[in-house]
Amino acid sequence: MCGIVGVVSHSPVNQLIYDALLLLQHRGQDAAGIATSQGSTFSMHKANGLVRDVFRTRNMRSLPGTMGIGQCRYPTAGSSSEEEAQPFYVNAPFGIVLAHNGNLTNWEQLKIEMFRNDRRHINTTSDSEVLLNVLAHEIQQATTGYSLDPSTVFQAVASVHRRVRGSYAVVAQIAGYGMLAFRDPHGIRPLCIGINETPDGKEYLLASESVALEGLGFRFLRDVAPGEAIFIDLDRNLYSQQCAETPELAPCAFEFVYLARPDSVIDGASVYHARLKMGEYLAEKIRREIPAGDIDVVMPIPDSSRPSAIELALKLNLDYREGFIKNRYIGRTFLMPGQAIRRKSVRQKLNAIGSEFKGKSVLLVDDSIVRGTTSLEIVQMARDSGAKRVIFASAAPPVKYPNVYGIDMPTRGELIAHGRTVEEVCREITADRLVYQDLDALKRSISDANPALKDFEASCFDGKYITGDISRDYLDHIENVRGNPAPMNEDMVRSPLALKKLASVE
Numbered sequence: 181m182c183g184i185v186g187v188v189s190h191s192p193v194n195q196l197i198y199d200a201l202l203l204l205q206h207r208g209q210d211a212a213g214i215a216t217s218q219g220s221t222f223s224m225h226k227a228n229g230l231v232r233d234v235f236r237t238r239n240m241r242s243l244p245g246t247m248g249i250g251q252c253r254y255p256t257a258g259s260s261s262e263e264e265a266q267p268f269y270v271n272a273p274f275g276i277v278l279a280h281n282g283n284l285t286n287w288e289q290l291k292i293e294m295f296r297n298d299r300r301h302i303n304t305t306s307d308s309e310v311l312l313n314v315l316a317h318e319i320q321q322a323t324t325g326y327s328l329d330p331s332t333v334f335q336a337v338a339s340v341h342r343r344v345r346g347s348y349a350v351v352a353q354i355a356g357y358g359m360l361a362f363r364d365p366h367g368i369r370p371l372c373i374g375i376n377e378t379p380d381g382k383e384y385l386l387a388s389e390s391v392a393l394e395g396l397g398f399r400f401l402r403d404v405a406p407g408e409a410i411f412i413d414l415d416r417n418l419y420s421q422q423c424a425e426t427p428e429l430a431p432c433a434f435e436f437v438y439l440a441r442p443d444s445v446i447d448g449a450s451v452y453h454a455r456l457k458m459g460e461y462l463a464e465k466i467r468r469e470i471p472a473g474d475i476d477v478v479m480p481i482p483d484s485s486r487p488s489a490i491e492l493a494l495k496l497n498l499d500y501r502e503g504f505i506k507n508r509y510i511g512r513t514f515l516m517p518g519q520a521i522r523r524k525s526v527r528q529k530l531n532a533i534g535s536e537f538k539g540k541s542v543l544l545v546d547d548s549i550v551r552g553t554t555s556l557e558i559v560q561m562a563r564d565s566g567a568k569r570v571i572f573a574s575a576a577p578p579v580k581y582p583n584v585y586g587i588d589m590p591t592r593g594e595l596i597a598h599g600r601t602v603e604e605v606c607r608e609i610t611a612d613r614l615v616y617q618d619l620d621a622l623k624r625s626i627s628d629a630n631p632a633l634k635d636f637e638a639s640c641f642d643g644k645y646i647t648g649d650i651s652r653d654y655l656d657h658i659e660n661v662r663g664n665p666a667p668m669n670e671d672m673v674r675s676p677l678a679l680k681k682l683a684s685v686e
């Protein structure tokens with residue numbers, strides 16, 4: 181996932197976008213970028229690093245204008261090179277900049293198609309640059325003359341929905357015309373809009389999570405609906421339209437487990453309340469599986485599991501203790517690139533308070549176990565600190581299948597629960613007992629937070645890919661590309677063989 185933000189204001193937006201990106205930093209730690217517009221001129225700065233490191237005063241000064249977009253990136257396609265930091269820019273038609281959260285599953289075909297049909301060159305291996313070019317092409321197709329009205333923009337988004345597969349929450353600016361935002365037909369990745377009434381008139385803020393609206397004093401208006409597009413023109417008139425043929429809300433369940441901040445509300449469900457419920461349902465399962473008296477104390481693995489762990493302890497009437505202290509200057513380890521750095525960071529990030537473990541049977545609660553990096557290290561640390569028994573519980577079900585919709589877990593082999601039973605995972609992480617949440621209970625936790633939510637994108641738990649285009653061959657292909665750092669590049673697309681194939685199709 182990544183964090184995206186778009187602002188239409190009456191005063192300079194550079195600081196506002198910067199502050200919004202800081203509030204969305206937990207969604208992407210690899211790169212950050214801002215593009216603003218003044219008149220019909222874009223200014224942009226983007227680089228690898230955390231938001232606070234990417235933008236210096238001189239960079240901020242060079243971002244004038246009252247409209248702009250920003251992104252903090254966690255790569256899920258292509259590479260983590262600086263060229264793939266977002267936003268992306270394309271000069272025709274009109275000039276468009278775009279920031280994307282999500283992951284396209286057919287970007288490689290689209291890339292070939294665009295070269296074949298339009299001789300459009302995509303300069304990176306980023307799916308987001310492909311998405312921008314598809315949007316640009318469709319705006320070009322829908323436009324006659326030099327003017328661009330909202331209905332033309334919506335027509336173009338409808339065509340994007342028809343061509344593009346996967347997940348996408350998008351903010352884009354069209355030079356001299358306005359701000360566009362849209363969400364894929366399943367609403368897999370989140371996007372919401374807030375408003376601020378000022379003496380000069382209305383201002384709008386679009387963001388991945390509601391925490392960014394609240395933090396910047398905007399009033400939450402609503403979530404962008406799945407398949408919907410919103411266009412705000414230069415006079416701050418807001419237009420919206422459903423652009424998908426069969427929109428069906430199915431937000432990503434993993435947002436509620438781990439990705440989003442607990443103080444955000446996504447599609448009407450409070451992430452915090454969903455996590456409390458996960459703790460409640462997990463407590464019921466533990467009560468069924470582990471004899472009362474076998475647990476002395478419950479401990480969270482900071483940070484994301486806290487709400488679930490607190491509620492679980494309360495429901496089981498057990499002591500709750502903070503046995504691990506987190507170094508607040510280390511980022512989220514799951515989002516880090518590469519297993520070696522993730523493993524090292526767990527040790528640097530968490531340290532045990534020995535006295536809390538000595539001679540005790542501890543129940544460690546985490547929100548999820550993905551690669552097992554955290555759990556393996558943590559169980560070991562608990563033992564080293566003198567724990568008598570280490571029981572591990574996960575507020576999410578086993579993560580068994582790759583995610584192709586914007587969470588970087590593309591290979592089956594890296595997932596500790598893939599092809600393993602619960603007992604085998606328990607042995608791998610060297611715990612005495614392991615209890616996982618049931619998938620049905622996870623879904624109920626989120627539905628309890630908003631009963632209108634019934635469907636979820638939960639493929640990493642059940643292997644069901646909602647976009648219907650994910651075959652075994654595709655997963656094998658992704659494993660080859662993402663599991664092996666040499667990505668599919670331009671040379672492969674333009675290889676004599678690929679071009680010959682294209683010629684024979686034409």
Ligand SMILES: O=P(O)(O)OC[C@H]1O[C@H](OP(=O)(O)OP(=O)(O)O)[C@H](O)[C@@H]1O
Nearest residue numbers: 483484512513514549550551552553554
């Ligand atoms: O099984 P793994 O591959 O280790 O992944 C799962 C762990 O990674 C995340 O923590 P992270 O440190 O990223 O962030 P947090 O501080 O928000 O918990 C998550 O909360 C789990 O603790």
Ligand SMILES: NC(=O)CC[C@H](N)C(=O)O
Nearest residue numbers: 181182255256257281282
């Ligand atoms: N996690 C995301 O949303 C990533 C966006 C896009 N797929 C990229 O890799 O840049």
Ligand SMILES: [Mg+2]
Nearest residue numbers: 481482483484
């Ligand atoms: Mg964690």
